[in-house]
Amino acid sequence: xxxxxxxxxxxxxxxxxxxxxxxxxxxxxxxxxxxxxxxxxxxxxxxxxxxxxxxxxxxxxxxxxxxxxxxxxxxxxxxxxxxxxxxxxxxxxxxxxxxxxxxxxxxxxxxxxxxxxxxxxxxxxxxxxxxxxxxxxxxxxxxxxxxxxxxxxxxxxxxxxxxxxxxxxxxxxxxxxxxxxxxxxxxxxxxxxxxxxxxxxxxxxxxxxxxxxxxxxxxxxxxxxxxxxxxxxxxxxxxxxxxxxxxxxxxxxxxxxxxxxxxxxxxxxxxxxxxxxxxxxxxxx
Amino acid sequence: xxxxxxxxxxxxxxxxxxxxxxxxxxxxxxxxxxxxxxxxxxxxxxxxxxxxxxxxxxxxxxxxxxxxxxxxxxxxxxxxxxxxxxxxxxxxxxxxxxxxxxxxxxxxxxxxxxxxxxxxxxxxxxxxxxxxxxxxxxxxxxxxxxxxxxxxxxxxxxxxxxxxxxxxxxxxxxxxxxxxxxxxxxxxxxxxxxxxxxxxxxxxxxxxxxxxxxxxxxxxxxxxxxxxxxxxxxxxxxxxxxxxxxxxxxxxxxxxxxxxxxxxxxxxxxxxxxxxxxxxxxxxxxxxxxxxxxxxxxxxxxxxxxxxxxxxxxx
Amino acid sequence: xxxxxxxxxxxxxxxxxxxxxxxxxxxxxxxxxxxxxxxxxxxxxxxxxxxxxxxxxxxxxxxxxxxxxxxxxxxxxxxxxxxxxxxxxxxxxxxxxxxxxxxxxxxxxxxxxxxxxxxxxxxxxxxxxxxxxxxxxxxxxxxxxxxxxxxxxxxxxxxxxxxxxxxxxxxxxxxxxxxxxxxxxxxxxxxxxxxxxxxxxxxxxxxxxxxxxxxxxxxxxxxxxxxxxxxxxxxxxxxxxxxxxxxxxxxxxx
Numbered sequence: 001x002x003x004x005x006x007x008x009x010x011x012x013x014x015x016x017x018x019x020x021x022x023x024x025x026x027x028x029x030x031x032x033x034x035x036x037x038x039x040x041x042x043x044x045x046x047x048x049x050x051x052x053x054x055x056x057x058x059x060x061x062x063x064x065x066x067x068x069x070x071x072x073x074x075x076x077x078x079x080x081x082x083x084x085x086x087x088x089x090x091x092x093x094x095x096x097x098x099x100x101x102x103x104x105x106x107x108x109x110x111x112x113x114x115x116x117x118x119x120x121x122x123x124x125x126x127x128x129x130x131x132x133x134x135x136x137x138x139x140x141x142x143x144x145x146x147x148x149x150x151x152x153x154x155x156x157x158x159x160x161x162x163x164x165x166x167x168x169x170x171x172x173x174x175x176x177x178x179x180x181x182x183x184x185x186x187x188x189x190x191x192x193x194x195x196x197x198x199x200x201x202x203x204x205x206x207x208x209x210x211x212x213x214x215x216x217x218x219x220x221x222x223x224x225x226x227x228x229x230x231x232x233x234x235x236x237x238x239x240x241x242x243x244x245x246x247x248x249x250x251x252x253x254x255x256x257x258x259x260x261x262x263x264x265x266x267x268x269x270x271x272x273x274x275x276x277x278x279x280x281x282x283x284x285x
Numbered sequence: 286x287x288x289x290x291x292x293x294x295x296x297x298x299x300x301x302x303x304x305x306x307x308x309x310x311x312x313x314x315x316x317x318x319x320x321x322x323x324x325x326x327x328x329x330x331x332x333x334x335x336x337x338x339x340x341x342x343x344x345x346x347x348x349x350x351x352x353x354x355x356x357x358x359x360x361x362x363x364x365x366x367x368x369x370x371x372x373x374x375x376x377x378x379x380x381x382x383x384x385x386x387x388x389x390x391x392x393x394x395x396x397x398x399x400x401x402x403x404x405x406x407x408x409x410x411x412x413x414x415x416x417x418x419x420x421x422x423x424x425x426x427x428x429x430x431x432x433x434x435x436x437x438x439x440x441x442x443x444x445x446x447x448x449x450x451x452x453x454x455x456x457x458x459x460x461x462x463x464x465x466x467x468x469x470x471x472x473x474x475x476x477x478x479x480x481x482x483x484x485x486x487x488x489x490x491x492x493x494x495x496x497x498x499x500x501x502x503x504x505x506x507x508x509x510x511x512x513x514x515x516x517x518x519x520x521x522x523x524x525x526x527x528x529x530x531x532x533x534x535x536x537x538x539x540x541x542x543x544x545x546x547x548x549x550x551x552x553x554x555x556x557x558x559x560x561x562x563x564x565x566x567x568x569x570x571x572x573x574x575x576x577x578x579x580x581x582x583x584x585x586x587x588x589x590x591x592x593x594x595x596x597x598x599x600x
Numbered sequence: 601x602x603x604x605x606x607x608x609x610x611x612x613x614x615x616x617x618x619x620x621x622x623x624x625x626x627x628x629x630x631x632x633x634x635x636x637x638x639x640x641x642x643x644x645x646x647x648x649x650x651x652x653x654x655x656x657x658x659x660x661x662x663x664x665x666x667x668x669x670x671x672x673x674x675x676x677x678x679x680x681x682x683x684x685x686x687x688x689x690x691x692x693x694x695x696x697x698x699x700x701x702x703x704x705x706x707x708x709x710x711x712x713x714x715x716x717x718x719x720x721x722x723x724x725x726x727x728x729x730x731x732x733x734x735x736x737x738x739x740x741x742x743x744x745x746x747x748x749x750x751x752x753x754x755x756x757x758x759x760x761x762x763x764x765x766x767x768x769x770x771x772x773x774x775x776x777x778x779x780x781x782x783x784x785x786x787x788x789x790x791x792x793x794x795x796x797x798x799x800x801x802x803x804x805x806x807x808x809x810x811x812x813x814x815x816x817x818x819x820x821x822x823x824x825x826x827x828x829x830x831x832x833x834x835x836x837x838x839x840x841x842x843x844x845x846x847x848x849x850x851x852x853x854x
Contacts, residue, residue, distance in 0.1 A: 031392045081577050087392055088338050089576060092533060095526060096573035103566020215522070219403050222396045230393065259407045266400060270388050464711045464727065465720035471697055471708045478695040481657070483683035483712035483770050 002133050003252050004245075009137040009206075011244025012144025016199035017221040018228065018236040019151060020192030026168040026231045027188040030079065030090040034097035035196050036218025037105075042067050042197025043204040043213065044105055047114050056119035063201040064194040070101075071193025075186045102211060114209040140202055147198070148237060155233065164188060168231075220247075223266045288591035292541040292584060299548050300450070303443050312439045318544075318551050319446040320507045321531065323453045325543035327500020328528045330457060333538030334466060335493045336473030340525045341382060341398030342501050344405040345375035347520030349502030350509035351409070351417055354426045364429035368506050375502015376495045378405075383494040387487050390476075399522060406520040422516025426509040446507065453500060458540050460496070469493055530572050536584025545583045610635045610804050611656070611687070611774045616665030618648075618655050625651040627828045629665070633774065638800040640819030640836075641808045644848065647825040649808045650692055653776050656806075657689045658682045669774065683712075688772030690763040692779050692808075698752030702743055702762060705751050706734035709769035733769060741765040741795060757788040761795060774804045781811055793818060816840070824848070 017035055024032050032038075045066050046059035053059070074097055082089045117123065118136040125132045155161035167174040167184050175181045200213075207213060224243050228235030243262055250258035300319060303312040324346060331337050349371035356367035386397040409417045417423070428436040429445060436442045460466045471479040472486050480486045509515040518524070527550070535546020553571075557564035579586055609632035618626040626648040633639060641649050654660035656667060658679040666675045669685050677685070697705050710733035711718065719727070738747055741761045746754065751762060760780050767775055777796065784792050793814055796807065800818075809815045815822065815836075822839040824831045826848045832839060839845055 031396065078573055078577060082580075085580060088395075089580060091338070091392055091395060092529065093573055093576050095529070096569050096576060099526075099569025099572065100566055103563050103569060106566070107563060219400055222400060226389075226393065226396060256411060259404065263400065263404050266397075267385055270385060270397070459723070460720050462723040462725075463718070463720040464715060464724045464730075465718040467704070467708060467724050468711065468718045470700070474697040474699060475695055477659075477691070478697065478766070479708075479712075480679045481683060481689060481691075481695070482709040482766050483680050484708075484718075485678075485680050489718065 002131050003248050005128075005133045005137045005141065006251070007245035007248030008241065009140040009144070009244070010247055011241035012140055012148075013199050013203050014217070014220055014224050014244055015144060015148060015237050015240035016195050016202070017217060018224040018240050019148070019233055020195035021221055021225050022228070022231055022233045022236050023164070023188055023195075024192040025225075026233075027164060028075075028079070028083075028090070028185055029087055030094065030189075031222075032189075032192065033091060033094040033218070034074070034101060035094075035192070035221060036214030036216075037098045037101040038067050038071065038193045038196035038214075039200040039203075039217055040209075040211065040214035041070065041101055041105060042200025043116075043209045044109050044114070044200075045197065046201035046204050047116050047209055048109075050116065059204075060198070060201050064198040067197030067200075068190045068194035072186050072190035074193070075189035079189070080182065080185075098214075102214070105211060111211070116204040116209060118205040136205060140206075143202060147195075152233075220262065223262055226266060227269045288588040289541070291591060292539070292545065292587055295587075296541050296544050296548075299544075300447065303440060307440060312443055314551060314555055316439060316443055316446055316511055317508075318548050319443075319450040320504050320511060321528075321547045321551060322544045323450055323507070324501055324504035324528055325531045325535070325547050326453055326457045326540075327497045327504070329532050329537055329539075329543045330460065330469075330493050330500070331497040332529070332532055333543070334461060334473065335469040335490060337490060337494070338392075338395045338529070339386075339398040339494070339497075340395045340522065340529070341386075341400075341402035342497070342528055343520050343522055343524035344382070344402035345379050345498040345501035346505035346508075346524055346528075347409070347515075347517070348378050348405065349375040349505030350426075350515040350519050351423075352502065353506030354423050354509050354515045355416065357427050358423065358425065364427060364510070365431070368429075368503060371506030372499040372503040375505065376499035379498020379501070380491060380495045382498075383491040387490050387494075399525070402520070402525060403522060406517060406522070409517050409520055417517070420517055422514060422518075424514050426513050426515055428510045428513075442511070446511075449503070449507070453503075454540070454544075457500075461540060465489070465492070530568070532582075534572065534575055534582055536582030539582075539584040542582050542584030549583065608635055609633055610670060611806075612668040612671075613656065614666045614668070616652075616655055616667065617663050618651050618660045619663045624828050625660075626655055629828075629830055631823065631830065631833070633804050633806065635773075635804055636800075636802075637820040638796075638805045638807060638818060640815035640822045641806055641825065642810075642812070642815055642822060643825035643831070648828040649825055650778055651828075652825065653689065653778055653806070653808065657687060657776055680712075683770050683772075686771070686773040687776070688767035688770050688774070689776035690760070690767055690778055690780055692782065694756075694759045694763055696751045696759055696762055696766065698750070700751055701748050702751050702754065703734055703738065703747035705762060706737050706765055706769060707731060709766040710734050710737075713770045737765045737768050740768065740798075742791065755785075755788075757784040757792060760784060760792065764795060764799060768799060772803060774806070775799060777805060777807045777809075779808050779810065781809055781814065789814070 017039055021032060021035050024030055042063045045063035049059040049062045050056055078093050079090055082093060122136045122139045124135050126135050126138065155164065163174065163179055163184060167179070167181055171181045220243060224236060224239045227242065228239035243265065246261050246265060247258055250261045300315060303315050328342055331339055352374040353367045353371040356362040356370055357364060382398060382401050385401060386394050389397055410420060428442060434441050436445055468484050468489055471484065472489055476486055505519060531546040531550045532543045534549055535544065536542025553568065554564065557567060561567070611633040614630050616626060616629050617624060629652060643649050651660055655662055658677055662675060666673055668674065669682070669687055672685065674682050674685055697708065707730055710730040714730055738744055741764060743758060743761060746758065751759065754762065764777065764780060780796060781789055781792055796805065797818055799805065807815070807819065819836060821833060822836055823833045824839060824845050831848060832842045832845050
């Protein structure tokens, strides 16, 4: 039981990152290498806010907002000038962001590990089906599910979702309809950055907060995004849960093979269905 | 004289610093520049010529370093055959990578090469700890023992590295103007058309990736021997990132540009790291600014300036 | 047309189908292309003409059926292998190496045809035979004197001619031309038609074209597609009178 809970909670965390990556890719055709750094930034920001206010929930709210501002600045200052160039340049810029964000974190918070604790309310464990499950993990599952539901609802039903979907398909057309596409781009990048930081903030009581945490999770997020089919947010949630479960099962039965299991999934996907396990139609060129 | 020759001239000056001003610090720096240049020249065959962005070259670089170290230290091989083996193993691993990664294109390719190289990094730190020494790495990597010359002296080792550097440069220059190089440029320019006129695009991409892996393997082996040490850091993705920065900074797709990029990078590393402990962040800023403002790198800048100073001259 | 050639075919497709999900872009298409003829492929937008061409040249995957070139099955082969087997093509959207010169474009096609493994040990300039091939085709397509011009800065009509030249260098037995006249200025259509006529003398050509006058005038046979299927095929006169074709195009009652 606890394996399932761990797997689901990891899946939810991965989905928060993968959703942002997917949205950004869908809208801007940019793969954001710095997404892991934003996740890490979220964890540090949450740590800082909690340290100052003493309130866990304040951290959970403030971290994504600050990161969203950082994301908006990244998009405005650096990415906007290079949209008309080869996509490689945009990816390289986001790589540059990693170096800068990591350095900023190092300057502000130093090198030593930071530790966060779940709020009082969620620090215990709950008996479920005869085994004890940390309630914070359950919270992550519930929280992640709620965020995903809100996200899907927003994309499918709201006007913003429609604009985003239309603008990813045909930016010129949307522009002629009088919608400010460049604002939408900034908004989506900033929103994705916020989601990543939210993931970091939510995850912060689970793991020690450290500089390497961004990179560890970004590789998994990339794998999720590839397995789910790039730009396919529904595929991303399935893939996130699949990877989360694989990791959790791996940790409990064959800890030293965990990374291999994920990579086997990735390589298997690429060989059997390069367009992604969960995409219904073929990937367009 | 044209811009190309001007760049060749600048490169020649940089690499002959130890001849002009023999002092220890300069020689050490130039030796590092020579080795990283071999890596960057090979990387640019994939990135600048064939248009494939790999974020996995650290794997070939690091594996080359481990191969050389293990063969010389554990198996008692001579340096030269071990260096050859480092190239072969680097190339072979690149070939394996390419079978997976070429199934996808563009940005996917970057992600996949990154993920695969990270797998190698993880393996070296865990499963293969017995072989690689885990996070501690292996110290005491030797240098060649040839003609009774003491290559443990950096000034002497310089000549060995210089010879290999020139060889690597010549081979890369030849590949660029050969039918293979032209075909790769065609693939970069328009993959659909390249395939339709009868190029086996995937095979071309696999071959250049393999060649580039050989370059990386050899340079990795050389770096291990330069610093007498190999560790998992060489396999880490930041090493892949470093070579990407070097090539982009210097000018992708040009023969001499990557070398200029390496020189700037290494000089900055040397200088900035004595000034501040945050040099990597500053490097990141410089990288961002130059990517936005100088997409063709220093080489592009030189060509542009040259054409302005010498109007009417051929670029 | 001699009797023996009449029975032969150079390209044959058997009951092919290309589907994207539930949508069948091409279905139930069987046809035998005879050597040396020029086939005009017409049909309204979305009829599946380009998809059929993609299926023949290996760019679209078949969900059913088989394709033969000179009685050799090429189903499932990659585009470059089909080029080697003698199937050349041009594209609806011009596909050239636009930042290279016209000569370099042609030389690339020549080396792709000459070398199975691309040599890397000598400069490309040392291989005189590919330069000769390129020069020959340069004049064949009427671009003498443009060899050193950047392909991207050619006029649209000349780019289309260059595309045909690129295909010619693989010495195709069958040439697929996807709207080679689209966007070509009125004043040069004549020249382009002349080029198509010329290249079709030694080989089979399948031509997609919307300019009905041109198609009717130069084609030996016309194939009409509608909704992924071949609606009718035959000589221009027969097609003109075919009531089904009239219905499909003009919405007339039969």
